[in-house]
Amino acid sequence: MWMISLGLADGVAVAADRSTGREVFVQNCALCHVHGVAMAPRVDNQTEWEPRLSLGRQALLNAVLRGKGGMPPKGGNASISDEQAAAGLDYMLEAITGQTGQARVAKRR
Template sequence: MNKTLARLCVVPALMMAATLSHAADKGTEVYNANCAMCHVPGLANAPKFGDKAAWEPRMAAGKAALLKSALAGKGAMPAKGGNPKLTEEEVGAALDHMLAALK
């Protein structure tokens, strides 16, 4: 592979890595500001952050169902964690952050 072609391949890869890093940062930011207050202590039966056993039955329904519940609210959890200004992408990023803690 010549040097010019190699450089052309590196730039998109770096851009993708920066985008993924930003998405992860956004998920952490949204989680900390909107979700942690209930998911850290497990208020109102919220599954605790990083608690695989508590998340297993919820994950069995699939990520799409989890996102739908987070967006619309379910049980004691208000829609979008109580922040109606959050976008679907932001809620999804926070969900990804919580699910990543289970791996």
Template sequence: MKQLLIASSIAYLAMTSLVTQAADQAIIDRYSKSCAVCHASGAAGAPITGNAAQWAPRLEKGMDVLVASVDKGMNAMPPKGMCFDCTPEEFQALIQYMATPKK
């Protein structure tokens, strides 16, 4: 009985980590198809992905403001950052992804 419990909790842990991996992959796909065009290189003054110093002053505005900037567009950034079927939750995940330093 105890063994069964251990086995099922291991299976549960493996499953939840698979689910978060899948979510991360979906966000990375979104990023590559739209945001990366500008944010990978910093084209037109876009804050560069993984550059925490460039993202810090943006993050200070608060997540809601940033999501609204993407939704409406901002200067050289077109509305929705070229991801027309992205949800506000996805924009938030994309912003977190871009603001996180990459190894």
């Protein structure tokens, strides 16, 4: 599997059992959603997410699977499964709602 290098490796230990969602996020979503590329809502910006979170997880998942606006289906990687895309979404939602510090870790660069 190919990987977009975002320089995340230094100092970040990836726990094997949590790795799927995080890996999907880092490899397929972080590019746009950490820095707000193509006007993507940023993971550390609650204001940008509030109206979207109220749509509910299923609607957000549909947007990820089918694409929406500047976001291609599955973030542009057709080779990931629906389940992997969902794991990436869940990882992202966790980060957005502040339940982990991982998004901030990802932003360190």
